[in-house]
Every structure is written in C-alpha cells, then in structure tokens.
Amino acid sequence: MQRSIELVAIASLALASFLHSTPARADQAYDACMKKSDGTNPAWAGCGQAWVDREEARLNATWKKLYAGLTGKTKADLLTEQRLWNAYKEASCAYHANGDYGREGEVIGFPTCRAAVISARTKELEEIGKAIN
Numbered sequence: 767m768q769r770s771i772e773l774v775a776i777a778s779l780a781l782a783s784f785l786h787s788t789p790a791r792a793d794q795a796y797d798a799c800m801k802k803s804d805g806t807n808p809a810w811a812g813c814g815q816a817w818v819d820r821e822e823a824r825l826n827a828t829w830k831k832l833y834a835g836l837t838g839k840t841k842a843d844l845l846t847e848q849r850l851w852n853a854y855k856e857a858s859c860a861y862h863a864n865g866d867y868g869r870e871g872e873v874i875g876f877p878t879c880r881a882a883v884i885s886a887r888t889k890e891l892e893e894i895g896k897a898i899n
Contacts, residue, residue, distance in 0.1 A: 792817065792878070792881075793817060793820065795816065795817070795820065796813055796814070796816070796817040799812070799813035799816060799817075800813050807869050807870070807872075807873045808873075810870075810873040810874055811872070811873040811877075813877075814873055814874065814876065814877025814878070814881075815877060817877055817881050818877050818880050818881050818884065821880075821881045821884040821885050821888070822884060824884075824885075824888050825884050825887060825888045825891070828888050828891045828892055828895070829848065829891060831895065832844075832891050832892075832894060832895045832898075833845070835895070835898065835899070836898070840898075844894070851887055854883075855880075855883055855884065855887070858879065858880060858883045859875075859876050859879035859880045859883065862875035862876035862879055863875075863876045
C-alpha cells in the first residue's frame with residue numbers, strides 16, 4: 767500500500783513538473799488586475815496573490831466535494847495522497863522567490879507557477895471525481 771501511495775505521489779509530482787514547462791494561463795481577474803495596477807511590484811504581488819487565492823478556493827471546493835463522496839480505503843488513500851501533495855505544493859515554485867530571478871520572479875513568476883500547480887491538482891481531483899461517479 768505504501769508503495770502505491772508513493773508511486774501516485776511521484777506521478778503527481780511528475781505531472782506538476784511537466785506543467786511547469788509551460789506558463790499558466792492567467793484568469794481574467796488576474797489580467798484585469800494587472801492592467802489596472804500602477805505597475806509596481808507591490809501591486810503585481812497583490813494581483814498574483816489574489817490569483818493564487820482563487821485557485822486555492824477552487825481546489826478546496828473540489829476536494830471537499832470529492833472527499834465527501836468517498837468511502838473506505840479509497841478515502842484513506844486519497845487523504846494520504848492529498849497530504850503529500852500539500853507538502854509538495856508548499857515547496858513548489860520556491861525557486862522563483864529565492865532572489866535569483868529578481869523581484870519580478872517573486873511577484874510574477876512565483877504566483878504564475880503556484881497557480882499552475884494548484885490548478886493542475888484541481889483538474890486531477892475533478893477527473894478522479896468523474897471516474898468514481
């Protein structure tokens with residue numbers, strides 16, 4: 767069982783890594799926020815954080831719906847997987863915010879990357895839900 771959970775986690779990480787190779791498509795609210803911003807890093811950071819927050823809300827709603835319908839071993843296994851994924855998410859995209867990419871890496875690169883990671887997991891959970899139902 768532990769081996770299969772590890773394989774699922776590795777597969778999820780591989781998918782997320784693949785998704786990092788292409789930039790996330792910003793949502794309309796992010797685009798509008800960036801256009802209305804004064805072009806400063808704090809304004810851009812606010813737009814990016816709001817985008818990440820929207821993706822988190824979508825993820826959480828999807829997770830709650832999916833998890834409520836699960837039972838038995840599947841429920842336990844998916845919870846274990848989600849906990850591993852959450853640890854990955856929290857570590858993901860840090861290279862954008864470590865200073866090597868400058869301030870724009872922090873305020874544009876990081877939220878773009880993090881939103882893509884979260885969006886990919888949301889889509890994955892949606893597909894799991896479709897397969898189960």
